[in-house]
Structure formats: C-alpha cells, structure tokens
Amino acid sequence: xxxxxxxxxxxxxxxxxxxxxxxxxxxxxxxxxxxxxxxxxxxxxxxxxxxxxxxxxxxxxxxxxxxxxxxxxxxxxxxxxxxxxxxxxxxxxxxxxxxxxxxxxxxxxxxxxxxxxxxxxxxxxxxxxxxxxxxxxxxxxxxxxxxxxxxxxxxxxxxxxxxxxxxxxxxxxxxxxxxxxxxxxxxxxxxxxxxxxxxxxxxxxxxxxxxxxxxxxxxxxxxxxxxxxxxxxxxxxxxxxxxxxxxxxxxxxxxxxxxxxxxxxxxxxxxxxxxxxxxxxxxxxxxxxxxxxxxxxxxxxxxxxxxxxxxxxxxxxxxxxxxxxxxxxxxxxxxxxxxxxxxxxxxxxxxxxxxxxxxxxxxxxxxxxxxxxxxxxxxxxxxxxxxxxxxxxxxxxxxxxxxxxxxxxxxxxxxxxxxxxxxxxxxxxxxxxxxxxxxxxxxxxxxxxxxxxxxxxxxxxxxxxxxxxxxxxxxxxxxxxxxxxxxxxxxxxxxxxxxxxxxxxxxxxxxxxxxxxxxxxxxxxxxxxxxxxxxxxxxxxxxxxxxxxxxxxxxxxxxxxxxxxxxxxxxxxxxxxxxxxxxxxxxxxxxxxxxxxxxxxxxxxxxxxxxxxxxxxxxxxxxxxxxxxxxxxxxxxxxxxxxxxxxxxxx
Amino acid sequence: xxxxxxxxxxxxxxxxxxxxxxxxxxxxxxxxxxxxxxxxxxxxxxxxxxxxxxxxxxxxxxxxxxxxxxxxxxxxxxxxxxxxxxxxxxxxxxxxxxxxxxxxxxxxxxxxxxxxxxxxxxxxxxxxxxxxxxxxxxxxxxxxxxxxxxxxxxxxxxxxxxxxxxxxxxxxxxxxxxxxxxxxxxxxxxxxxxxxxxxxxxxxxxxxxxxxxxxxxxxxxxxxxxxxxxxxxxxxxxxxxxxxxxxxxxxxxxxxxxxxxxxxxxxxxxxxxxxxxxxxxxxxxxxxxxxxxxxxxxxxxx
Numbered sequence: 001x002x003x004x005x006x007x008x009x010x011x012x013x014x015x016x017x018x019x020x021x022x023x024x025x026x027x028x029x030x031x032x033x034x035x036x037x038x039x040x041x042x043x044x045x046x047x048x049x050x051x052x053x054x055x056x057x058x059x060x061x062x063x064x065x066x067x068x069x070x071x072x073x074x075x076x077x078x079x080x081x082x083x084x085x086x087x088x089x090x091x092x093x094x095x096x097x098x099x100x101x102x103x104x105x106x107x108x109x110x111x112x113x114x115x116x117x118x119x120x121x122x123x124x125x126x127x128x129x130x131x132x133x134x135x136x137x138x139x140x141x142x143x144x145x146x147x148x149x150x151x152x153x154x155x156x157x158x159x160x161x162x163x164x165x166x167x168x169x170x171x172x173x174x175x176x177x178x179x180x181x182x183x184x185x186x187x188x189x190x191x192x193x194x195x196x197x198x199x200x201x202x203x204x205x206x207x208x209x210x211x212x213x214x215x216x217x218x219x220x221x222x223x224x225x226x227x228x229x230x231x232x233x234x235x236x237x238x239x240x241x242x243x244x245x246x247x248x249x250x251x252x253x254x255x256x257x258x259x260x261x262x263x264x265x266x267x268x269x270x271x272x273x274x275x276x277x278x279x280x281x282x283x284x285x286x287x288x289x290x291x292x293x294x295x296x297x298x299x300x301x302x303x304x305x306x307x308x309x310x311x312x313x314x315x316x317x318x319x320x321x322x323x324x325x326x327x328x329x330x331x332x333x334x335x336x337x338x339x340x341x342x343x344x345x346x347x348x349x350x351x352x353x354x355x356x357x358x359x360x361x362x363x364x365x366x367x368x369x370x371x372x373x374x375x376x377x378x379x380x381x382x383x384x385x386x387x388x389x390x391x392x393x394x395x396x397x398x399x400x401x402x403x404x405x406x407x408x409x410x411x412x413x414x415x416x417x418x419x420x421x422x423x424x425x426x427x428x429x430x431x432x433x434x435x436x437x438x439x440x441x442x443x444x445x446x447x448x449x450x451x452x453x454x455x456x457x458x459x460x461x462x463x464x465x466x467x468x469x470x471x472x473x474x475x476x477x478x479x480x481x482x483x484x485x486x487x488x489x490x491x492x493x494x495x496x497x498x499x500x501x502x503x504x505x506x507x508x509x510x511x512x513x514x515x516x517x518x519x520x521x522x523x524x525x526x527x528x529x530x531x532x533x534x535x536x537x538x539x540x541x542x543x544x545x546x547x548x549x550x551x552x553x554x555x556x557x558x559x560x561x562x563x564x565x566x567x568x569x570x571x572x573x574x575x576x577x578x579x580x581x582x583x584x585x586x587x588x589x590x591x592x593x594x595x596x597x598x599x600x601x602x603x604x605x606x607x608x609x610x611x612x613x614x615x616x617x618x619x620x621x622x623x624x625x626x627x628x629x630x631x632x633x634x635x636x637x638x639x640x641x642x643x644x645x646x647x648x649x650x651x
Numbered sequence: 652x653x654x655x656x657x658x659x660x661x662x663x664x665x666x667x668x669x670x671x672x673x674x675x676x677x678x679x680x681x682x683x684x685x686x687x688x689x690x691x692x693x694x695x696x697x698x699x700x701x702x703x704x705x706x707x708x709x710x711x712x713x714x715x716x717x718x719x720x721x722x723x724x725x726x727x728x729x730x731x732x733x734x735x736x737x738x739x740x741x742x743x744x745x746x747x748x749x750x751x752x753x754x755x756x757x758x759x760x761x762x763x764x765x766x767x768x769x770x771x772x773x774x775x776x777x778x779x780x781x782x783x784x785x786x787x788x789x790x791x792x793x794x795x796x797x798x799x800x801x802x803x804x805x806x807x808x809x810x811x812x813x814x815x816x817x818x819x820x821x822x823x824x825x826x827x828x829x830x831x832x833x834x835x836x837x838x839x840x841x842x843x844x845x846x847x848x849x850x851x852x853x854x855x856x857x858x859x860x861x862x863x864x865x866x867x868x869x870x871x872x873x874x875x876x877x878x879x880x881x882x883x884x885x886x887x888x889x890x891x892x893x894x895x896x897x898x899x900x901x902x903x904x905x906x907x908x909x910x911x912x913x914x915x916x917x918x919x920x921x922x923x924x925x926x927x928x929x930x931x932x933x934x935x936x937x938x939x940x941x942x943x944x945x946x947x948x949x950x951x952x953x
Contacts, residue, residue, distance in 0.1 A: 031911055035880040042905040043877055093894065101899065171838040171875045173904035291875070359745050360730060376766050377740040498736055505737040508763050622742040623733040 003255055004269065011273045014280035015048050021284065046172040051279040051295070052272040053178055054170070054237070055244055057185045057230045059252075059271025062245030063263055064192060064227035067199050068220050071130035075245035076112075076231035078134050078472060080141035082242065084115025085235040087144040090151050105180075108236035112228045115140055120224075138412065138472075139577065139636040146575045146629035168239035168296015170279050177237045184233050185268075191226045192264050199223060200260045241296045242476055243304065244271045278302050293484040304477030308456070308470055332589070335596035342603035346386070349607050353382050353614040358621040376508075384507040385613035385627065386606040387515030388571040393582025393605025394523045395564040397533070397598045398557045399450075400583050403457045404537040405467055409580030410446070410565040413467075414475030416574035418449030419566045421478035423499060424485050427492045435510075443566035449474055450562035454554060458540075502573020502628030504613050511571065518567050522560055526598060529557055533594025573628035576612075578605045581635035608635055687797055690748035690768070692738045692757055695775050695929040698723060699790050700752075702931045703802045709746045711735045719892070720925035722935060743767055752793070771796065775848075776927055783851035786929040810930050817941045818856050824944050827917070828859035829886045830879070831936075833926070834893050837900035838876055843926060849890075852933050856941070861885035876906065883911035888940060889920045919943040 019040065024032070058076065065074040076082045088111025092099040099107050119140055123132040172178075192199070198219045234241060248271035249263060257266035279295045281302075286292035293301070332338050355366050357378070366374050396409040403413075410416045422445020423438060430437050456470045482500070486493045532553045535543045544550060565579065572578075582605030583597060591600040612630035619625060690709040691697050697710045701723035709730035710716070717725060730746045733739040735756075740763055743751070748768045753761060755774040764770045773792070775785040787807055794803020831849040832840040842862045843849040853860045861882040879887065887910075901907045912918060921939040925932045 031883050032880070035883070035906075035909060038906050038909045039877055039880060042909075169838065171877075173838060173876055173901075173906040176900070176903065357741065360742065373744055374741055377744065377763070494736075503737050505740070506760055506763060617739075617741075621733075622731050622739040624737045624739060626737075 007270075007273045007277075011276045011280070014277055014284065018048075018280050018283045019044050042174055043172055046175045046178050047170050047279070048276065049175075049178040050170050050172055050181070050238065051276040053181045053185055054234045054241060055248070055272035055275030056268035057181060057188065057234050057271075058241060058244040058275070059248030059268040060185070060188055060192060060264070061227040061230040061234075062247075062271070063249045063252075063260075063267040064188075064199075064223050064230075065245070066249055067202060067260065068223040068227065069128055069130065069133055070202065071128075071133055073130065073134055073246065073472065074137075075243075076235070077141070077240075077242045077246065077476070079119055079137040080115045080139075080144060081112040081137075081228055081231050082235055082240045083141040083144035083148070085109070085111040085232050086240055087111055087148050088114070089236070090148045094151055104236040105233050109229060109232040112232035112235070113225075115144065116224065116228050139580075139632075142411065142575050142577055143629075143632045143636050146626065146632050150625055150629050168241040168299075169291070169294045170238050171291075181233060181237060184230065188226050188230045189264075189268070191222075195219070195223055195226075196261060196264070239294075239296050241275065242300045242480070243473075244275055244299055246472075247271075247274060247299075274302070275299060293480075297480040297483040300476040300480035304473045304480065308473050308477075330590055331592045332596075335591050335593070335600070338589070338591070339596065339599045339603060342600060342607065346603055346607040346610065349610045349614070350382055350386065353610055354378050357614075358618055360622075380507040380509055380512040381504040381613055381617075382610055383512040384504045384515050384571050385609040387512075387519045388504075388568040389576075389578050389582070389605035389607070389609025389631075390519055390523060390602040391515075391564040391568040391605075392572075392576060392579035393586075393601040394526055394598060395561040395568070396579035396581075396605075397583040397586070397594075397601045398526065398561040398564075399579075400587075401533040401536050401594060401597075402454065402554060402557055402561070403467055404539065405457075406584070406587065407580070408467070408471070409577075409583070410561070410569075411574065411577055411579055412475075413449070413453045413471035414473075414478055415446045415449045415453065415562060415565045416569050416579070417475040417478035417482070418445040418447075418562075419443070419569040420482045420496070420499065420574055421445045422448070422566070423570075424481050424492075424496060427495060428485070433495075438570055439567065442570050443563055445478070446566040446569070447559065447562035449478065450558050450565070454558045458554070499570070500573055500575070500628075502569075502571075502575060502626050502631075503624070504572060504627050505617075505624055507571070514567075515571065518564070522564050522567070523602060526557070526560060527595055529553075530593070530595035530598065532557065533598065572609065572631070573626065575628040576609070576631035577635045578608055578631050581605075581608065688747065688749045689752065689797065690732075690743060690746065690750070691752040692732060692735065692743075692760070692764070693752065693754040693773070694720060694735070694925060695754065695786065695927065695932070696752040696773060696789070696793070697725075698925070698931040699786075699793055699929045701725065702806055703790070703794060703797075703799050705793075705797055705799060708748050709743055711738055716925075719923050720928060720932060721923055723931060738764075740764070740767065750796075775929060781846070781851060782848045783855065783933060786848070786933065790930055806930065810934055813934055814855050814937060817937050821856050821858060821941050821944060824948050826858070827884055827886055828861035828882065829853055829888050829940070830861035830882055831888045831890060833890055834897045834901075836894055837897045837904065840874055840876065840879075842874055842878075847926065848928065848933055849924075849926060849936055852937050852940075856937055876904075879910055879912070880906075885912060885917070886944065887912050887918045888943075889918065890926065890936075891920065891923045893920065916947065919947065 022039075022044075024036070062075045065076070065079065066072055085108035088107050089100070089104065092107045115137075119133060119136045120128065122136040122140075123129060202220065202223075231245065249267040251270040251274065252263055252266035255266060255270065257263045275295070278299050282291040282293050282295055282298045292298070354375075355371060357363070357366065357374070364370070392410060395415070399408040399410065399413060399415070400406055402408070419442035422441040422443070424441075425445070426437050426441030427433055430441075433441075453467070453471060453474060457467050482496055485496055486500075532543075532548060535546055535548055536553065536557075540550070543553065568579075582601040585604045586597045586600035589600065591597040609627070609631055612634055613627045615634075616625045616627040616630045688708045689700065689705065691700060691707050692711045694711070694716060697707065697716065698720060700707050706726050707729055709732050710725070711732045712735050713725050713729060713731045730742060732742050738757070738760060743764070744767050751764050751768050751770045753764060753770055753772045755772060755777055757764070758772070761770050761772065773785075773789045774780060775782045775789060787810075790807055791800075791803050794800045794806075831843045831847075831853070834840050843860075844862050844864070845851075845854070845860055850860050861884075907913055919940070921936070921943060924936045924939065928935075
C-alpha cells in the first residue's frame with residue numbers, strides 16, 4: 001500500500017493549493033470575510049469532496065462493468081451509458097422540463113438504462129462478446145451524441161448549460177451533490193461487497209459458474225443495475241466525466257491489485273485520486289473566475305495518454321478473443337456484377353434526391369424550370385454527400401485491412417476525432433481560418449492520429465482489443481479538446497458545433513469539385529494497393545514472406561486513409577459511422593478480396609450518404625437535420641442487424 | 652407554475668410590440684416598401700426590418716425568434732427558412748426574394764445566397780466593433796436601401812429619445828452597477844461585457860457594467876458563480892431562458908443566498924431578450940431593465 005502514499009499526497013497537496021492559493025475577494029472586508037468563509041465551506045470543500053466521490057463512484061462502476069461483462073474495456077463511456085444519459089437529459093430539458101424538475105437523476109438513469117438495455121439486447125446473441133458489446137455501445141453512443149447535437153443546434157441559446165454540462169464540471173455551491181452521491185457510493189460499495197463471491201465466479205465460464213450454483217442472469221443483471229445507477233447518478237449531478245471508469249481499474253491493476261477484492265477497493269481509490277488531481281489542476285491553471293477547461297474534458301486529456309501507455313503494459317486478465325473472422329461468410333460468385341448493381345442503386349438514389357423533395361406547398365417532383373431553380377442547391381450537396389461517403393468508406397476499408405481488425409474505422413480509431421482536434425487547434429491559433437486552413441487542420445489532425453494508431457497496431461502482440469482500446473482513448477483525447485472549445489460558447493465553438501453535426505447544406509460547386517477531385521486522386525489510386533490489402537490483414541510475417549515492402553505497404557495506405565478522413569469529415573462531420581459501416585456491409589455481403597471490398601464499400605458508403613442527405617432535408621422541412629446524424633441513424637442499426645444476422649447464419 | 656400565465660403575457664407583449672412597430676411604419680408603404688421582396692437570414696436584420704414596418708418574405712428560425720426575441724411580432728406571411736446554422740436555400744429560392752440581407756456570420760454562405768438574389772451584408776457583432784452604433788448604422792442603411800429612410804431616421808431618433816427618458820428614470824434609482832448574465836445552469840453563467848450590446852445599452856443608460864474584466868467578443872461563458880462574490884453591490888440581471896432546475900438549485904445554494912445582492916433582493920429576472928439583436932432588442936432590454944429596477948424600488952418604498 002506504500003505505493004499509494006505519493007498519489008494521495010499529491011492529491012491532498014493540490015487540493016490545499018487550490019484552497020489556499022485563491023486570490024482574495026475584493027471589496028469591503030466585512031462582506032468578503034463572510035463570503036470567503038462560504039466559498040471555502042460551501043464551494044471549494046464540497047467541490048473537493050465531489051471530485052473524490054465521483055471519481056470513486058466511476059471507478060467502482062468501471063470495475064463492476066468490466067467484471068460483469070467480462071470485458072476489460074467496458075465503462076460508462078464505451079457502453080454508451082454516459083451519452084444515453086446525456087441524451088435523455090438534453091431531450092428532457094428541451095421537450096419535457098417537468099421531468100428534469102422532477103428528478104435529474106431518474107431522467108439520466110432512464111437514459112442510461114435504456115442505452116445499456118439496447119446495447120446488451122443487440123449483443124445478446126453473441127453471448128455478450130466484449131467486442132460486440134463495445135461496438136454496439138459505441139454505435140449507440142454516436143447516435144446519441146448526434147441526436148444531442150441536433151437538439152442543441154435546434155434550440156440555439158436555450159441549451160448553453162448543455163455545453164458546460166456535456167463536458168462535465170465539478171463547480172459546487174452547496175453540499176447537495178456530495179450529500180446526494182455519497183450514500184449512493186456507499187450503497188454501491190456495500191452491494192459490491194455482498195456480491196463479491198458471485199462476482200468473482202463471473203470470471204469463470206457460464207457453464208462452470210452455473211455448476212457452482214449461481215443464478216447467473218439475475219446476478220449479472222443486479223450488478224449491472226448497480227453500475228449503471230452509479231454512472232447515471234454521477235452524470236446527472238456533474239455531467240460526463242469520461243474515462244475515469246475505464247482508467248481507474250487499469251491504474252489499480254498496474255498498482256498491483258490482482259484479486260477482485262483488491263480491485264474493488266483499489267479502483268475507486270484510484271478513480272478518486274485521478275479525478276481530484278485533475279479537478280485541482282484545472283482550477284490552479286485557470287483564471288480566478290473560470291477553470292482552464294471543464295473537468296470532464298480534462299480527465300480525458302489526462303486519462304487518454306495514461307490509458308494509451310497502460311494499454312501496452314496491460315496483460316490480458318481475460319483470455320483474448322479473436323474478433324471477426326470467426327464465422328466464414330459465403331463469398332459472392334460475381335463480385336463485380338454485384339458492385340455494378342450497387343452502382344445502379346446509387347444512381348437511382350441520386351436521381352430521387354435530385355427531383356423529389358418537399359417545398360412550401362408540399363411534396364413535388366421537380367422538372368423543367370423548377371428543377372433548373374433547385375439544381376444549383378441540390379446537385380452539389382448530392383455530389384458532396386456521395387463523395388464524402390465514398391471517401392470515408394474507402395478510409396475504413398484501408399484501416400480494417402491495415403490493422404486486420406474488422407472493427408477498425410476512422411470513427412472508432414479516433415482518426416475522425418483527430419480531424420476535429422486539428423480543426424480546433426487551427427481555429428485557436430491561425431489568424432485567418434478559411435476553407436484551406438480548415439482542410440489543412442483537419443487533414444493534419446487525422447494524419448497525426450492515423451500514424452500514432454498505426455504505430456500502436458504495429459507493436460508486437462498488440463491484439464485487436466487493445467488496438468480498439470487505444471483508439472477509444474485517442475478519440476476521447478481529441479474530443480476532449482473539442483469539448484473544451486465548445487464550452488467557451490463563442491464563435492469558434494459555433495464553427496466546431498457545425499463541424500460536429502456535419503452539414504452538406506452549404507455545399508456549392510467548389511465543395512462538389514473538391515469532393516470529386518479527392519475521389520479521383522485519393523480513392524482511385526487505392527486500387528493499385530489491392531494486393532497489399534489482401535496480404536496485410538494476414539500479419540507482418542506473411543506479408544514479409546510474400547515480399548511486401550514493410551514500411552511503405554503500411555504507411556502509404558495509412559496516409560491515404562488519413563487524408564480521406566480529414567477531407568470527408570470537413571464535409572459531413574465526424575459522427576457519420578460510414579467509415580465503419582461501408583466496409584462492414586461490403587464484407588458481410590460477401591466481398592472478400594481487397595479490391596472487391598473496397599469497390600463495394602465505396603458504392604455502399606456513397607449510397608448511404610446520399611440517402612441520409614436526402615432524408616436530412618426532407619423530414620422536418622424547412623428545418624434541416626445534420627446529415628451526420630442521419631447517416632448514423634441509418635448505418636448504425638443496419639450494421640448491428642447485419643452483425644447479428646451473420647452470426648446466426650454462420651454459427 | 653408560471654406556465655399558464657406565460658402565453659397571455661407573451662400575447663400582450665406581442666400586441667404591444669405590434670402596435671409600437673405599426674406607428675413608425677404608417678409613413679412607409681407597409682409591407683414590401685417600394686415593392687422590394689426582401690428576405691433575411693439574420694435575426695438582427697429581421698427585427699430591424701419589422702421595426703421599420705417592412706415585412707420580409709422569409710427569415711430564419713421563426714419558432715425560436717418568437718420565443719427568444721419576442722418583439723417585434725413576426726407576421727404569419729413570413730416564410731420560415733429553418734435553422735440559422737443551416738439556412739434552407741431551396742425554401743428561400745422558392746419564395747423568390749429580390750434582395751437578401753445577411754450578416755458577417757453568413758459570409759461563407761454569401762456566394763450560395765447570391766444565386767438566389769443580390770446579397771447585402773451588415774456587421775454588428777465582430778471583434779472590435781461597437782454593436783450599438785453599428786446597429787444604428789444598419790438601421791439607416793436598410794432604410795436607405797428600401798426607400799424607408801424616413802421611418803429609419805424616425806426609429807433611430809425614437810431610440811435616442813427612449814434612451815434619454817430611461818436614463819433619467821434610472822438615474823433617480825441609486826446608480827448601482829448592473830451585471831447582465833444568462834444562467835447556464837445553477838453553477839455557471841455567461842456574462843455580457845462592455846463590448847456586448849447589453850454592455851453598450853448600460854453605458855447609454857449611464858449605468859456601470861459590474862463586469863469589468865475583458866470578455867472575449869461580447870460574451871464569455873462559462874464563468875463559475877463564485878465570481879459574483881466580487882460584485883456585492885451590483886444588480887444581478889438574469890436574461891432568460893433560465894434552465895428549469897437552475898432556479899430551484901440556486902434557491903438551496905448557501906453561497907447564492909449569502910450574496911449581498913441576493914440577500915437584498917437585487918436579482919432581476921427579465922423577459923427574454925435576444926443578446927445578439929439590433930436596436931429593437933437594445934430598446935427592449937433597456938425598457939425591461941428600467942421597469943424591473945423601478946418595480947424593485949417601488950416595492951422597497953411600499
């Protein structure tokens with residue numbers, strides 16, 4: 001336990017520095033003395049306590065999730081619970097304020113439970129396979145985030161609080177939050193202690209556990225409920241504090257906690273220290289009136305790199321599973337014919353999007369002069385949607401082939417978020433930000449992340465699960481910077497919010513030609529790599545044996561993937577999921593060879609985006625929904641459906 | 652609950668605003684002065700047009716405008732162009748405007764809008780621009796452009812006169828500084844500094860802005876509530892919308908309840924005002940502020 005002494009000392013010292021280092025309030029000493037006292041006892045102290053309690057609660061919920069789902073990367077963020085709770089609160093704030101007035105906690109809990117139920121239902125047939133669970137969680141999370149962004153955009157001023165809250169802030173004015181959370185943490189801890197034995201047995205196979213007389217489903221459900229409740233309560237009180245639930249158990253294990261009993265004590269402890277140190281740091285580094293960044297964003301800034309580093313050292317406590325590739329999918333007999341059929345479908349979608357649409361007097365089929373009037377607005381956005389979809393799908397195919405990981409994609413590996421980071425830095429530091437600077441920022445951001453992820457993937461023994469873990473960490477790290485800027489509430493945050501939601505609305509000829517040119521110069525050359533794409537997923541040994549240039553064969557596709565992602569994310573935002581869905585659809589439809597999968601993914605990606613774009617401008621006319629949202633709403637469920645269907649058919 | 656009362660109050664306000672807007676318009680030729688079909692994507696332009704008695708053919712986000720900006724009332728004939736962030740170009744094309752007014756926020760859409768009709772842009776909110784004089788200049792420019800010059804001049808003069816009157820009324824009320832804020836939640840607020848429209852209105856009313864630190868570009872968010880301890884003497888002026896649970900949580904906050912301003916009841920919650928508006932919003936804010944302070948003074952005396 002000696003090794004805990006230093007972190008505890010640091011947390012206490014920083015906390016003391018925050019309290020003692022405060023600038024004195026100006027004004028009449030008689031007035032300020034009383035206020036200073038209140039600030040100390042009703043603001044700073046409860047804030048310190050809230051940080052400790054929230055950190056501990058998140059740490060505990062993280063261990064519980066990971067144990068009950070036998071999933072080392074489960075946590076409130078990867079399961080989509082935080083986003084689900086956020087969505088519930090956002091929607092309730094705007095459309096059912098009475099619910100919020102009744103209970104924030106219950107609203108958040110309802111959102112969290114609904115999310116976890118959906119996620120588990122989706123992966124039920126896969127026997128809650130960790131990767132399928134997290135994949136479903138992230139898909140749901142992206143959909144929820146897109147919906148939240150839409151509500152924020154649609155309501156403008158009204159939801160200033162959601163910017164703040166969405167990024168998680170620990171500011172307190174009373175002991176309400178600690179007093180409300182402490183008993184919940186205590187109850188959670190007691191429940192965990194009581195469930196220690198069954199929890200330990202849950203590490204075993206279902207069969208073994210059952211033979212030991214464990215009522216397995218009921219037990220898991222109970223633990224799950226406790227974990228969701230802890231996470232949702234924290235979310236309702238202070239907002240999304242990402243990563244603590246994921247990082248705390250990792251830190252605890254690294255500090256020597258091996259048995260579950262030790263972990264259940266050490267992880268909340270680690271979470272409390274992590275959050276406390278982070279919260280003190282944002283206060284010390286900020287100004288007298290404002291923190292440097294929302295604490296929730298800062299935990300990801302600290303927790304992200306920590307987790308990236310930890311992921312290397314972490315031994316699998318649970319036997320690694322192979323993902324994808326477990327079931328064989330029937331190959332198509334005539335892949336090019338199928339690609340051609342897809343192309344015909346794409347053309348059909350484009351034609352419908354061009355002529356059919358709502359107007360002030362209802363739906364109409366535009367022909368003649370009306371079509372000529374609408375053409376300058378409809379044609380470019382269709383082209384932009386199609387090319388962006390094609391680019392993302394191509395990037396996703398490259399990443400899946402490069403990493404040998406069927407779950408890889410620009411969104412999942414953090415490459416899309418990297419584009420956001422680049423864009424945020426550009427907005428922050430460049431004197432003038434035009435389209436060229438935006439493209440430059442987004443492209444270099446995604447390139448940086450893609451190279452890092454490639455470096456991570458290339459490490460010996462770096463399994464698909466760990467790569468996914470690193471990708472999530474990277475994405476959260478980048479999005480933390482984006483959230484921090486969003487919380488500033490100025491014009492730069494508006495620009496980022498627009499980017500986040502992804503809109504083809506303003507697309508004109510320049511954007512359309514850029515999209516077409518990018519497809520020409522970035523997508524077509526990919527077919528030159530098609531042999532590499534067939535060999536790369538088989539691993540370094542095989543690719544060396546068949547004489548592939550080791551560095552070039554990885555760097556070139558990675559560079560292309562990054563450029564494609566950066567360009568596409570500027571057009572339709574980072575949330576679309578097309579980069580994950582397009583290649584998946586192609587693979588599950590039976591396109592096995594690199595070039596076939598690539599071509600099919602491009603066609604599917606383009607068609608999905610055109611459909612999404614058409615819907616985004618039709619459903620609530622004259623108001624328009626961000627196209628990224630619609631892509632995620634169409635693509636996400638379909639992807640999950642295909643995944644489960646594939647498993648059923650192929651065993 | 653305030654819920655049932657709100658529509659009535661709002662309706663009354665809208666009627667009052669419509670009456671106020673109608674008087675300067677009587678000189679101009681009503682909707683479509685000089686027959687120009689004008690559309691706008693910017694709210695500050697929209698309220699200026701309506702105040703001059705000019706009904707645009709289309710404008711953005713009318714549902715929200717009626718909630719947040721409230722006055723002037725928007726006639727039902729105005730077509731809704733959807734969100735300010737994603738202007739519906741197709742809708743705009745189909746209502747066939749002859750002129751489109753935009754602001755610097757829409758610079759990136761100017762080219763697209765130019766395909767529909769000639770575009771003219773105004774800048775009120777930008778780094779280093781004083782919004783009040785910019786709004787005055789815009790009002791006059793719109794008047795000149797649409798042949799409603801007299802109405803525009805009259806409106807600017809009326810604004811000056813109204814401010815002079817309000818300045819006299821508020822001078823009699825003690826001269827405390829004011830901090831105009833939006834509550835983000837029960838722990839954070841957004842503050843409007845000297846470079847904001849609210850800040851400029853305060854200056855024109857002869858009232859000090861209690862927030863003296865720099866604000867980046869009109870407003871700064873989020874600021875922790877503790878910052879209010881620095882200004883115990885000020886009026887805390889809350890501009891809605893106020894999040895549903897913020898009032899409830901604040902009521903229970905020891906810190907909030909210990910603030911000298913709160914103890915003395917110097918917290919004024921106004922009706923909603925668009926913080927990024929033009930002269931009509933500035934007048935609305937000034938009028939609501941002075942009336943609220945007078946009500947407080949009246950209650951204190953009575």
